[in-house]
Amino acid sequence: MEQEDPEKIPNWKSDFPIQSKKASHVNRREFAKFLGLLSGALALSNGGIVIKAIAFPSKPLEGEHFVCHENDVPVGKMFQFSIEGNKVVPYMLIHLENTEWRAFEQKCTHLSCAVRYIDDTKRIECPCHHGYFDADTGEVLQGPPPRPLPQLEVVNKEGKIYVKEMKS
Numbered sequence: 001m002e003q004e005d006p007e008k009i010p011n012w013k014s015d016f017p018i019q020s021k022k023a024s025h026v027n028r029r030e031f032a033k034f035l036g037l038l039s040g041a042l043a044l045s046n047g048g049i050v051i052k053a054i055a056f057p058s059k060p061l062e063g064e065h066f067v068c069h070e071n072d073v074p075v076g077k078m079f080q081f082s083i084e085g086n087k088v089v090p091y092m093l094i095h096l097e098n099t100e101w102r103a104f105e106q107k108c109t110h111l112s113c114a115v116r117y118i119d120d121t122k123r124i125e126c127p128c129h130h131g132y133f134d135a136d137t138g139e140v141l142q143g144p145p146p147r148p149l150p151q152l153e154v155v156n157k158e159g160k161i162y163v164k165e166m167k168s
């Protein structure tokens with residue numbers, strides 16, 4: 001390493017003898033430590049999401065809720081709506097065929113990304129980690145989601161679409 005001429009070194013440098021190359025250098029051990037801490041933090045946050053879902057499962061929906069008129073959602077399209085209870089839950093209504101409707105919670109069962117219906121494939125897709133659900137049943141078809149999408153029962157009353165808790 002190149003030594004500086006002691007005659008040319010300003011006073012402040014001799015008082016604080018830190019070389020800028022050394023100060024900004026991150027060695028392999030420090031980088032590995034940083035990656036380890038980052039992975040630990042990510043694992044903790046994922047664990048927190050799972051624990052929250054287990055400790056505070058969503059409460060069953062009470063009564064029927066009006067969503068829209070059947071003419072508002074053409075065949076092959078989806079309609080987003082939410083129901084307010086002790087918390088606001090996002091749902092999607094899917095018009096599969098003329099008289100076939102489905103309603104699912106719109107939160108992926110993996111890490112809660114918003115899912116969407118893809119009419120070309122007749123599947124529900126989660127764009128975060130490419131999880132796929134059956135648009136008819138909500139079952140997991142592919143990817144990391146651990147559970148099917150929670151489903152609501154759809155009731156069509158003279159052209160008005162309502163949802164209610166699924167009968168078990």
Ligand code: FES
Nearest residue numbers: 108110111126131
């Ligand atoms: S959040 Fe949906 S697959 Fe990961």
